[in-house]
Amino acid sequence: MKTVDCGKQVSVDLPLNGLRILDVANGREGMCGRLFADLGAEVCLVEPISGVGARRNAPLVDGYSVDFAVHHANKMSVELDLTDPQGQSDLIAMAASVDMLIASFESADTVWPALRSTLLARYPKLVVLSVSDFGLYGPYSRFVATDMVQIAMGGMLARSGLAGREPLMPPGELAAETAAINAAWCGMLGLWQLKQTGLGDHLDFSILESTAQILDPAFGVTGSAAAGRTLFEMIPRGRPKKTQLYPIFPCADGHVRICILNPRQWNGMSAWLGDNHAFSDPSYGNLGKRISVIKDVNALIAGLFADKSMADIVSEAQARGIPAASVDSIEEVLNNEHFNARGVFTEITLGNCRGRAPVGYLEVDSRHAGIRIPAPVLGEHQDVVAQWSGSRAEKFIGDQAQVHEHADKLRPFSGIRVLDLGVIVAGAEVGRIFADQGAEVIKVENKDFPDGLRQSMTGEPITQSFAQGQRGKQSLGMNLRSEAGISLFKSLVATADVVMSNFKPGTMESLGLGYEVLSEINPGIVMLDSSALGNSGPMSRTMGYGPLVRCTSGLTALWSYSDEAGSYSDGATIFPDHFAARVAAFGVAAKLLQRERSGRGGTVSVSQAESILAAMSGLFLRESIEPGTAKPMGNRKEFYAPSGVYPCKGDDEWCVIDVRSDAQWLSMCDALGLSALKNRGELQSNDERLRHRDEIDKAIRNWTAAHSPLEVLSILQSHGVAAGNVQRLNEYKENPHFLARDFFRELIQPGLTEPLTTENGPVKAANLPDPDIRPAPFLAQHTRQVMKRVLDLSDEEIDSYVASGDLMELDTPLPS
Structure with missing residues (x-):
């Protein structure tokens, strides 16, 4: 177990060392600035004389706000009265030496618009990130919101809860927490755009749009169980029926969830049920056929599990190749052997109390990048006002970036090449958002082991969900199980900037493609690995799907009605896949910035479970100090009424x-x-x-x-x-606000009869172009083009590799 160092910040080589940020936030989206601070940036929280409101947010432990403690760790604090001309002057002077300013003000604020204009005019290489409930323009821009309002208006609440009951509010503050991380990703885009163009920017970030994009996006990529359908197709209006695909069963000492999607998994379950049950015919391995009798199937499984313990069920299921997890409480998560072996929790002191909270979102170069010093005392770093006022010898980016003559046409990751081995939702999404922002993303896939995202109910070669998650990419058919295929991949790595994967931990190493090998080929390569439970620890290689990750992280246990035991209601959500993809993308972009200065790449690791834990940091800290406080709350907030x-x-x-x-x-x-x-x-x-x-x-x-x-x-x-x-x-x-802010775009996808409505970019900005919306690829569609352009292979060489099965090409002509 790690302990926060209450002295000076530990000196480690973090990706954003040297980046300087003013955090002029009201405290609600504090995790945005903290994510930058976690990765080494100097982040100074600018507070009014009485301190930001977040210092007083309930719950309080020994007089200290739990939420403030977790959202503002690793930061400094100064007091400035921004309603006073001297305070404004001090802020403007401090901004001369910073790279970014993060601000979140209420819609009725009268000071910020003029102050923002002054800053942008005086410092053309400053990135200003404005975080607000609805954005700074549009018919809802003057509205006020809380997390509950965002969850409702963002489209998630309508799909949460059980049919026949009122919609159920998810636990915690998921809209604010995920928006803070998405805002950090947008801030990173602003920094990269500054690097590319030499121009700063004003980024207008809307929490509502973020909620609609990354919690349960209506038009986004969905999991393999959706068989190619988007949520918009599956659940256009109401709450879904209690899910049968990810069922939760009561057992002797709690509840367990299983995920049986493919024939191999069903064969394991069928054998466990015995030889004589009604569904032993192998044809029930087909998901579609099994769904038609799923209630009867689940009744059999319920009978099998009823008198068994959670631990025994999960152990036996894993041995039989059946993905399973116990529905763990927050207390059980705090004592989880796997998480503690990974050092996921750190100690935090609140007054005379000591508790434990998730350390952070990311691992960088095999180390957790998270809490190093506690949240600051109000005005603790007042000397920073003088130190940061005036010019700075060398900024992280701004002073070196030259204004580009075609600045309006460049995107942040123009010139970055990504080899994308990611599959299903989280794997698809992180590559897609890089492609949206100008990266060349090459999806490396094998016809014999296709991405589960390519499956559909009727066998069509492309689906709406696949198109949403893979738009803008190229598809390279390559066999990474052959010696020649591995050799070709290594040749590509020599030309690339990033390799992304979300296989079971150890897979890349077993292929001979671990970081140690690839960094010998290309010292500047940045490798991302994303997994369910992290790349180390006793549970790291267990099978993990999103519904199981939610169980293991404590989210499922909290996502139920307070007056109905066992009313777990997270079966329809795909959280945290889209959210975890932004966490991963932020880490990769930060590591690429570090490479610009050091010349060396490195590794970024993301655990979906730990992303959930970090998004519920306050719940864990409070539960560790006041056991029993983390429980289902239903639709009522504990500390406010009505x-x-x-x-x-x-x-x-x-x-x-x-x-x-x-x-x-x-x-x-x-x-x-x-x-x-x-x-x-x-x-x-x-x-x-x-x-x-x-x-x-x-x-x-x-x-x-x-x-x-x-x-x-x-x-x-x-x-x-x-x-x-x-x-x-x-x-x-x-929705008039979505329409006014150009939230939607149109995607023309070959193979689909109608244009698709898809999401636009994540933030509004003056110098950041909207994404270049291009179609998703068919399997192996671009093999020949990529091999010619990147490796300069001849047609004869490509033909030979195709004939030997090391490369693959499109089998049939492209549909119109």
Whole structure:
């Protein structure tokens, strides 16, 4: 177990050493700046005289905010009054020596727009990242939001929960946590664009758009069980039925989940059930046939598991080749042998209490890059104001980057070549977002072992989901199980910048393609490995799917109704795949920046489970100090009232209202005409509202039931109250805010009869072009072109490799 060093920051060779950032945030998206700090950047939190509001956010332990402790570790703190001209002048002077400024202000802030304009005009090589609820323009730009509102309006809530019940809010603060990491990725894009063009930028980042893009994207790539369908096709409006594909079964001492997708896995399960069950015929290895009788199949499995322990079931399942995991509580995760062997948790002190929290998101060069020093005392580094004011001898990027004559046409990763071995969702997505930003991404795949993402219900060569996740890439058919195929791959590595994979840990080494080998060929190569549970530790090589990762990380146990035991409701989500892809992309981009200075590459490792843990850092820290606090909360926030999901007029229509201040309480009462409640003096206190929340919720439900979700949104937002409609996927394309901000693009994909609606870029910016939307490749479509262009092979040499099976080409002509 690691302990935070409360003295000076440990001197280690981290990728972003030398990068300097001003974090002028209100504290809500603090993990954005912390991710940069985790990788070595100097991040200075600029706070008002009383400190950012996050210092007072509940829950408090011994007077200290749990959330502040985890979101602002590794940072410095200075106090500046930005409503005062001297404070503004000090900030402008400090900005002269920084590379980036991160700011998140409320929509009603009157100081930030002018201050931002001054900064951008004075420092043309400064990257300014503005993080706000809805972005700085568009019809919702003046609205206010909380995490609950973002989850509702971003389209996730409509698909969470059980059919026949109210939608269920996911645990934690997933919208804010994932948006913070996505914002960090966008900040990294701004830095790379500065490097390419010599121009700084203003990045307008919207939490709503981030929520729609990376939690459960309607138009994004989905897992292999979806058989090529996007969520938009599968669940256009309502909540899905209780999933049968990733069933959870009660057992002697808890619950277990299994994922049986392919025939081999079913054969293992069938043998476990015995010789005489009704589904022993091998034809039930076909997923489609098995789905038709899945209730009866699962009833058999439930009977088998009922009297067995979680540990015995998981052990036997793994031995039989059946992916399985126990549904672990947060307490069990804190004591997990695998996570502790990997050093996933670190100790943090809050007053007189000591607790444990996830150390960070990434491993870089085989070391966890995470918490090294505790969150700062208010104004602890006030001398930084003087130290950072004025010019700086050498900035991380800005002073070296020359303004390019074609700056408006360049993308951040123009000139970067990626060899993409990634499969399914997380593997597909990280390569895709690099391709969107100008990288040349070559998908290396084998016809005999195709990416599971290529499967479909009807056998078509391309699907909507595959097109969404693989757009902009080239496909190279190559056999990495042959000596010649390995040799050709190594020749490609000599020309490449990045190799990405998300195989079971140890696979690349078993192929003779581990980092030690490839770095001998190309010392500048950056290698990414992404896995379910990390590349080391006792569970590292167990089979891992997203639903199992959520169980092992404690997320599934929390994602249930508080009044219904066993009502686990995460079966339809594909979290954290798209989110983990941004974590991985950030790490790779940081490592590439370090290579610009050192000439050497290195490794980046991402564990999907640890991405979930880090996104729930506050829950773990509090549970470690106050056992029993991490439990399903349903749709009510523990520390605020009123807050919840309320019924609306219409068929299964819902809204969210989340009041976080006394002023919003009074405004809500005015909007809903609840004068009797408004005039009750004791309800002016949040503590009293918590005690009377049942009465308050009843009054709210009576009002919302007579209004549509959009009416609730309009009426309450016009009064400055955080409220939102529970948006369905079939409402996306008509959303006025999405349309105003060009959230959608069109993808023309050969093999599909209609154009696809796809997502645009992750942030709005003056100097960052929108992605170049190009189709996804057919398997081995570009083999000949890649071999000619990159390795200068002749047609005769390529023909010989194809004949021997070392290379593969497209079998049939491309469809129109």
